[in-house]
Amino acid sequence: MKQDYDSSTSGYLSDSFEGISRQFTDVTILSTSEVNIVAKAKRYGRWWLLKGLNKQVVNETAYIQRLRKELELLMQLEHPFVVTTFGLEMVEDFGNCIVMEYVEGTTLKEWLKEKQTCKDRKRIANQLVEAVDYIHTKGIVHRDLKPENIIITKNGNSMKLIDFGLADTCSYAILKQPAGTPQYMSPEQMQMAIADVRNDIYSLGIVYSKMNLGYGFKHIIHRCLKPIDLRYRNVSELRNAIRKRDKITTIFAWVAIISLVVVAALIVVTQALRISELRQQMSHNKQEQREINKTVSSLNDSLERVTANHLELLQKQQAQEAERKRVDNAIKNGKIVIDHAIKEAGVMQHLDTLKSFGNLNMEIFKRIHESSVAYNHYLTTISGEFSENEIAEITNALAVYDGNLITKIMNRYTQLKNDYDKSIMQGY
Numbered sequence: 001m002k003q004d005y006d007s008s009t010s011g012y013l014s015d016s017f018e019g020i021s022r023q024f025t026d027v028t029i030l031s032t033s034e035v036n037i038v039a040k041a042k043r044y045g046r047w048w049l050l051k052g053l054n055k056q057v058v059n060e061t062a063y064i065q066r067l068r069k070e071l072e073l074l075m076q077l078e079h080p081f082v083v084t085t086f087g088l089e090m091v092e093d094f095g096n097c098i099v100m101e102y103v104e105g106t107t108l109k110e111w112l113k114e115k116q117t118c119k120d121r122k123r124i125a126n127q128l129v130e131a132v133d134y135i136h137t138k139g140i141v142h143r144d145l146k147p148e149n150i151i152i153t154k155n156g157n158s159m160k161l162i163d164f165g166l167a168d169t170c171s172y173a174i175l176k177q178p179a180g181t182p183q184y185m186s187p188e189q190m191q192m193a194i195a196d197v198r199n200d201i202y203s204l205g206i207v208y209s210k211m212n213l214g215y216g217f218k219h220i221i222h223r224c225l226k227p228i229d230l231r232y233r234n235v236s237e238l239r240n241a242i243r244k245r246d247k248i249t250t251i252f253a254w255v256a257i258i259s260l261v262v263v264a265a266l267i268v269v270t271q272a273l274r275i276s277e278l279r280q281q282m283s284h285n286k287q288e289q290r291e292i293n294k295t296v297s298s299l300n301d302s303l304e305r306v307t308a309n310h311l312e313l314l315q316k317q318q319a320q321e322a323e324r325k326r327v328d329n330a331i332k333n334g335k336i337v338i339d340h341a342i343k344e345a346g347v348m349q350h351l352d353t354l355k356s357f358g359n360l361n362m363e364i365f366k367r368i369h370e371s372s373v374a375y376n377h378y379l380t381t382i383s384g385e386f387s388e389n390e391i392a393e394i395t396n397a398l399a400v401y402d403g404n405l406i407t408k409i410m411n412r413y414t415q416l417k418n419d420y421d422k423s424i425m426q427g428y
Contacts, residue, residue, distance in 0.1 A: 020045050024091055035063055036165065037094060040102050047104075048086075051165075052097035066165070071098050073167050076138050081131035083151075083162045103160045109147035111156075112211060121211050124152065124159050128207070129242065131161045132200055133235040139169045141195035145203035146184045147210065168195035188228050198231050201238060216245045261313055264306040271299045327390050334378055334398040341374035342405060351412050364413060368406055375402060 024041035027050070031038045035057055039050045051070075057063040074085035084101040091097045108124070128150060135142060142149075144166040151160045182190070186202030205224025208217060220241050223232060232238040275296055342348070345367035375398050383391055 024048070024050070027091075027094075035066075039094065041091070047102040049083075049100040049102045050091055050094060050097040051100065052091065052094045058095050067096065067098065070164050070167065073140055073164050073169065074098065074100070076140070077135060079131060079134045081127045081159055081161060082135065083160050100162075103151045103153060103162070105151045105153040105160070107148050108150040108152060108159070108207070108211075111152040112147065118212075118214055120156065122213055124150075125208060125211055125213055125217075126242070127159050128161070129204065129235060129239055131159070132204060133239060135161070135167075136197045136200070136235050140164075140167050141169070141197055142167050142200050142203075143189065143195060144181055144184070145200055145207060146181050147207060150207070186228065196228070197234055198228050201232050201235065202228075204235075204238070216248070217242075220245065257313060260309060264310050267306055268303060271303055275299060327386070327393060330382055330386065330390075330394050331397045334375055334394060335401050337378045338371055338375045338398065338402050338405065341371035342409075345370045347371075347409050348412065351409070351416055364409065368409065371402065371405070 022043060024043050027039050027041040029037060029039045032054060035054055037052050037054055039052075040047050041050055042048070051067075052058075053063055053067055068088075071085070071088050074083075075087075078084070083103060086099045086101075088096055089099050111124075112121075132142065132145070142161070142164065144163060145161075149161065149163040151162055152158075153160065184203045184206045186199045188196070189199040189202070201224050205221045208221050208224070213221075220238070223230070223241070224238070225231075232241065347364060347367045350364070350367065379391070379395055379398070382394070386394065
């Protein structure tokens with residue numbers, strides 16, 4: 001390889017450096033079609049994905065425009081679940097190629113053939129709907145969503161949405177024609193050339209139906225596949241439906257746990273009675289004793305599992321009760337603070353030893369104010385230990401308690417004032 005550089009300058013202009021080439025090497029064709037060639041190649045020590053035109057159509061304007069259109073769409077996208085595009089370059093023997101990151105992994109179709117957990121399948125489903133929602137916010141409709149265009153990374157932690165060759169937006173006037181993979185295309189997409197986000201929603205429904213996401217997704221998939229006017233209007237609406245399903249699933253889980261506690265109690269009682277009965281029958285003969293012992297052993301194993309589940313539930317309940325106790329103790333301590341402040345202020349003692357009613361109102365309210373200051377200071381002291389809702393509950397309880405004490409004081413004051421007024425009247 002010829003090196004082109006001037007020894008009088010410090011700029012580095014050669015095509016390679018210590019075996020790391022800036023030219024594409026180790027080019028391997030991955031797939032070909034009537035229109036495109038897709039290959040992987042190495043440069044600067046890492047793999048890249050190249051997408052160019054087949055030699056049969058490389059000079060046809062329509063396909064050149066289509067490649068340019070795909071490039072312009074891809075360059076708008078920057079998302080962890082969408083393939084990253086770096087630009088367009090002239091590659092020897094391939095012509096102009098879109099240069100993208102090479103994602104090491106397997107297609108969703110192949111990934112699903114392996115034994116995957118329901119949790120992992122749902123995680124990939126959520127990543128997919130997030131990626132589609134993102135490209136729709138950019139005004140782009142993919143139009144070819146299918147398992148073959150979804151790559152699961154080698155470690156299986158995430159996915160990448162690829163192949164935007166049929167993607168479209170309303171801003172392009174070229175190549176307006178029905179396109180996609182028939183098995184995943186919506187009925188209207190087969191008839192119309194205008195891209196609609198609901199086309200992708202239909203395709204998502206087909207993909208989800210192949211992912212075995214559980215009964216909870218059945219209604220969501222069914223709506224994705226409805227006629228276009230009855231489908232989800234956009235992917236955001238679809239994501240909200242998935243979140244709602246997750247909440248309902250959580251509720252059902254709690255119902256199941258409570259039911260399990262009830263069933264566990266019944267099983268414990270039933271098994272205890274059964275064990276007692278079996279032990280009585282053991283005296284009949286040794287053979288029956290061996291069979292009964294096997295049954296008892298099995299029942300004991302079940303009892304241990306049920307008891308373990310029951311203990312776990314009790315621990316959760318105890319944790320909730322502990323939180324409740326903290327709030328109750330805070331209220332109790334607050335009441336003690338209020339009582340102490342009233343006592344220190346000497347409001348009731350002042351009323352009981354009252355000789356004159358001159359300036360009495362001002363004196364009472366001054367002393368009552370001291371109790372209010374005391375419990376507000378207490379609330380400020382404990383505010384960092386509780387949540388906003390817990391502080392609100394504590395504040396309300398102490399306000400009610402303080403109000404009741406003030407009412408009691410004012411009733412005492414009214415009684416003394418009435419007695420005083422009567423004594424004055426009798427004196428006259």
